[in-house]
Amino acid sequence: MGDAHWWNFTGDYAPIQLLIAPQRKRMYTVGTSYNFTKQINSSVEVAMSDYDKNTFSDLHQQDDKGYAVKWKWNSAHDLGLMWKLQSNANFEFTDQNFQPIQWFRDVEFDRDWNVRSLPYTGNQFLSKAGLKVIGKNVGGVGYDFENFTWGKDYTGYRNNLNIKLNKSGFSALGNASLLTANGLEKSMFARHDTQLSQNIGFIKIGFEDIHEWNERTQQGTDYLSNASYRFYDWKTSISTSDSIKNKFGIYYRERYDWFSDSTYLKQSTRAQNVGLDADLGRNPASNLRLNLNYRFLDVLDTTLFNGKPENTLLGRLEHTARLWKGAILATTFYEVGSGLELKREFIYLEVNPGQGTYTWIDYNNDGIKDLGEFEIAVFADQGNYIRVFIPTNTYVRTYSNQFSTSLILSPDRIWNSEKGVKKVIARFSNQVIYKINRKTSYEENLTALNPFLYSIADTSLVSFSSSFRNTVYFNKTSPIFGLTYSYQENGSKILLSNGFDSRLHTFHDFRLRWNIYKIYNVRLNGLLGRKKSSSDYATGRDYFIEYFEIEPAISYQPGTAFRIGITGKYTEKKNNSTSAETAVIRNFGLELRFNQAQKGSFSAQANFIVISYNATTNSSLAFEMLEGLKTGNNFTWGLSYQRKIAQNLQLNFTYNGRKSELNNAIHSGGMELRAFF
Numbered sequence: 302m303g304d305a306h307w308w309n310f311t312g313d314y315a316p317i318q319l320l321i322a323p324q325r326k327r328m329y330t331v332g333t334s335y336n337f338t339k340q341i342n343s344s345v346e347v348a349m350s351d352y353d354k355n356t357f358s359d360l361h362q363q364d365d366k367g368y369a370v371k372w373k374w375n376s377a378h379d380l381g382l383m384w385k386l387q388s389n390a391n392f393e394f395t396d397q398n399f400q401p402i403q404w405f406r407d408v409e410f411d412r413d414w415n416v417r418s419l420p421y422t423g424n425q426f427l428s429k430a431g432l433k434v435i436g437k438n439v440g441g442v443g444y445d446f447e448n449f450t451w452g453k454d455y456t457g458y459r460n461n462l463n464i465k466l467n468k469s470g471f472s473a474l475g476n477a478s479l480l481t482a483n484g485l486e487k488s489m490f491a492r493h494d495t496q497l498s499q500n501i502g503f504i505k506i507g508f509e510d511i512h513e514w515n516e517r518t519q520q521g522t523d524y525l526s527n528a529s530y531r532f533y534d535w536k537t538s539i540s541t542s543d544s545i546k547n548k549f550g551i552y553y554r555e556r557y558d559w560f561s562d563s564t565y566l567k568q569s570t571r572a573q574n575v576g577l578d579a580d581l582g583r584n585p586a587s588n589l590r591l592n593l594n595y596r597f598l599d600v601l602d603t604t605l606f607n608g609k610p611e612n613t614l615l616g617r618l619e620h621t622a623r624l625w626k627g628a629i630l631a632t633t634f635y636e637v638g639s640g641l642e643l644k645r646e647f648i649y650l651e652v653n654p655g656q657g658t659y660t661w662i663d664y665n666n667d668g669i670k671d672l673g674e675f676e677i678a679v680f681a682d683q684g685n686y687i688r689v690f691i692p693t694n695t696y697v698r699t700y701s702n703q704f705s706t707s708l709i710l711s712p713d714r715i716w717n718s719e720k721g722v723k724k725v726i727a728r729f730s731n732q733v734i735y736k737i738n739r740k741t742s743y744e745e746n747l748t749a750l751n752p753f754l755y756s757i758a759d760t761s762l763v764s765f766s767s768s769f770r771n772t773v774y775f776n777k778t779s780p781i782f783g784l785t786y787s788y789q790e791n792g793s794k795i796l797l798s799n800g801f802d803s804r805l806h807t808f809h810d811f812r813l814r815w816n817i818y819k820i821y822n823v824r825l826n827g828l829l830g831r832k833k834s835s836s837d838y839a840t841g842r843d844y845f846i847e848y849f850e851i852e853p854a855i856s857y858q859p860g861t862a863f864r865i866g867i868t869g870k871y872t873e874k875k876n877n878s879t880s881a882e883t884a885v886i887r888n889f890g891l892e893l894r895f896n897q898a899q900k901g902s903f904s905a906q907a908n909f910i911v912i913s914y915n916a917t918t919n920s921s922l923a924f925e926m927l928e929g930l931k932t933g934n935n936f937t938w939g940l941s942y943q944r945k946i947a948q949n950l951q952l953n954f955t956y957n958g959r960k961s962e963l964n965n966a967i968h969s970g971g972m973e974l975r976a977f978f
Contacts, residue, residue, distance in 0.1 A: 303883045314362035315507075334806040346371040352400040367399030383437035389428075389445075394489040395425040397452070414449050415480065415488045415517060421808020422742035431461075440473075459480035470500035486526065488517040504540045505550075516566065524563050531559035546583040553577055569605040573597045590619040611698075613639050614749070628714045636703040637750055649675050649686045655969065664919055666731060673842060679929030681957060698742055699763050704752035705736040713778075730774045737767045762801075766793040785812040805833040820859050822866075826852040832925070843922040845878040857894075860916050864894045868908075874926050882916040884926040896928070901944035904936035910935040931961035951975040 348369045353362070353398040371393045376387040411417035426449070428516030435445030445461040457480055464475040476492035491514045498507040514531045518524060533556070540550025553899035554574035559566040581587075617636040649659055649670065659675045660683035676685035709732050716727040737752050741765040750753055768791050775784040787810040794803035808830025815823045828850040836842040849872070870888035875881060892909040914932045917923065939957040946952050954974040960966040 340377045343374045343821040350400045365399045367396045369395045369399045385435045393427040415482055415490055419485055421451045421455050426450040436571050438466055455484035472498045486517045487520055488538060490515045500542050503542050503545055505540050507538045507861040519612045525561040527561055529561040531565060533557045548580040550578045562605060567602055567605060569602040571599045586623050588621045592617045626714050630709040630713050631705045638701045640699060647688050650689055653687055654685055655681050657687045658685040659688055661686060676924050682758060682967060694838040699740045701740045702752045702869040703738045708733045728776055730777050732772045734770045740767045762796060764795040782815050801837045803835050807831055820857060822856045822858060843878060844922050845874050848874040848875050848876055862896050866892045876922060885913045887911045904941045907938040933962035936960045949977040
């Protein structure tokens with residue numbers, strides 16, 4: 302039987318791989334009553350990298366090229382009586398100059414060998430050999446021995462044992478390992494995790510535990526490093542068996558932690574958990590999931606752990622209901638918890654032009670980037686900054702509460718073929734979405750469980766956000782005529798290291814669409830709303846804007862390839878918090894779109910905008926009122942071209958421009974190539 306070989310060569314600066322994969326399967330007969338079957342699989346991988354740190358220099362080229370080799374060998378032996386013996390051997394060599402394109406080892410590799418963040422250098426040798434005995438319908442037991450050498454400074458040995466058994470309702474899963482290593486540190490790392498369960502009728506009794514013991518000492522000393530630790534976590538539970546659709550279970554759990562005092566590992570904390578889980582999914586029209594956990598934390602040594610003893614509650618409830626063939630769809634999510642959280646502050650970081658979401662406007666002309674001088678970019682070319690939240694060194698005790706619910710009414714699912722009043726009602730549909738998320742530093746009695754508590758004192762508030770939206774549709778699926786009305790309210794308030802920042806935005810949204818003779822389309826949108834903002838860390842951000850907006854549009858579309866339209870927009874805004882600043886915005890626009898089937902599309906738009914404003918334009922309020930433009934006459938325009946150049950390649954060109962009175966025109970453009978896999 303011949304061998305199978307294949308080679309794979311990739312790009313110029315990618316590793317060159319050579320794979321030899323011979324596979325053999327042979328049958329040996331010994332005597333007349335015993336069959337011995339052996340299957341062998343082996344493979345070899347060879348890789349080379351060429352990494353030049355300075356392409357334009359001829360110096361130090363001896364370390365540009367690196368090599369790596371990996372060999373694997375596996376075999377399976379049929380021992381008879383439904384038992385098999387598997388054996389494996391691996392060897393890996395990695396040259397110190399080898400530069401892989403991506404990480405090729407296990408995610409936990411550095412932690413497994415205690416080499417994370419340590420400055421080892423040199424060639425790497427990794428070898429492994431193991432045996433595993435497997436029984437049909439029983440499971441198996443395996444043992445592996447590993448050796449890892451890194452240069453001249455590190456040598457480690459690992460013993461691994463794994464067990465997987467399943468018989469007569471009893472299940473056992475277990476993994477254990479022991480590492481002994483010598484390097485810059487001398488370390489001993491032992492750990493195991495087990496899962497045991499037994500089914501008794503419809504009841505399942507389970508036990509789980511995890512143990513890690515990691516002692517690391519500096520060479521030549523007896524002092525334990527701060528990276529040394531030990532913990533033991535065990536859990537026992539009683540639940541319904543996996544075959545029961547409605548699942549319910551209760552559990553008790555304990556965890557012990559040991560930390561280093563530079564000489565010994567001393568027990569520092571003890572945590573106890575009690576909880577329950579429920580998953581009621583037997584009824585396909587209604588599904589309920591519940592998880593509740595309460596933790597008691599005892600601090601046994603305050604010199605090693607500076608936290609405070611605390612009781613923590615964590616709970617989650619999820620419910621989904623689907624009634625009357627989907628005419629009513631309701632979902633609910635509720636979560637409550639408590640714990641410690643770092644206070645936050647934010648900074649603005651400059652990025653490549655157009656790659657951010659914020660713009661900086663130096664309102665006071667002092668050249669200093671104050672927090673109150675950053676605004677959300679209205680146009681793509683303004684987005685030169687991003688906002689990044691960074692933690693502080695101050696912890697705050699928090700009680701969190703999240704609640705969200707949605708209700709969708711679709712009577713057309715059951716009354717679409719009816720007549721009379723039911724037929725009229727079937728043309729309507731409604732969607733309600735409500736979300737709330739709040740965190741506080743103090744709660745009395747059971748107020749932490751109440752998601753609808755809005756009156757929160759500033760001394761207790763950490764963050765608060767809420768969102769409500771109700772949308773009524775008429776003729777939602779009709780291609781000829783449709784109406785939509787929405788009411789939306791979004792609010793937020795967050796405590797930062799330098800004060801509170803709060804926002805509130807509520808509005809009514811009306812939308813009408815009407816297709817006339819299949820080639821003319823009329824749209825009419827209207828908004829009536831208000832925006833409120835207040836900030837403790839920046840001046841000029843306290844405002845209360847009431848606005849009105851109406852936007853008519855008509856378009857001509859004789860087919861799927863071409864469309865041209867005329868748009869208009871009239872907006873009035875008034876700030877009622879200070880000096881009654883007022884803005885009036887008139888917008889006249891033209892838009893064009895052309896499509897080529899299976900090839901691409903072209904679109905263009907131009908707008909003439911006239912703005913009247915009765916206050917200074919050099920402020921955060923003016924930026925919000927004028928939508929990033931200036932008083933007087935403004936022009937905006939844009940072009941977009943999308944082209945499919947191959948089966949999985951798409952090329953996009955964009956160009957945008959704008960001009961205001963007394964200001965030069967601003968042009969921005971971009972090109973993008975997308976590959977679809």
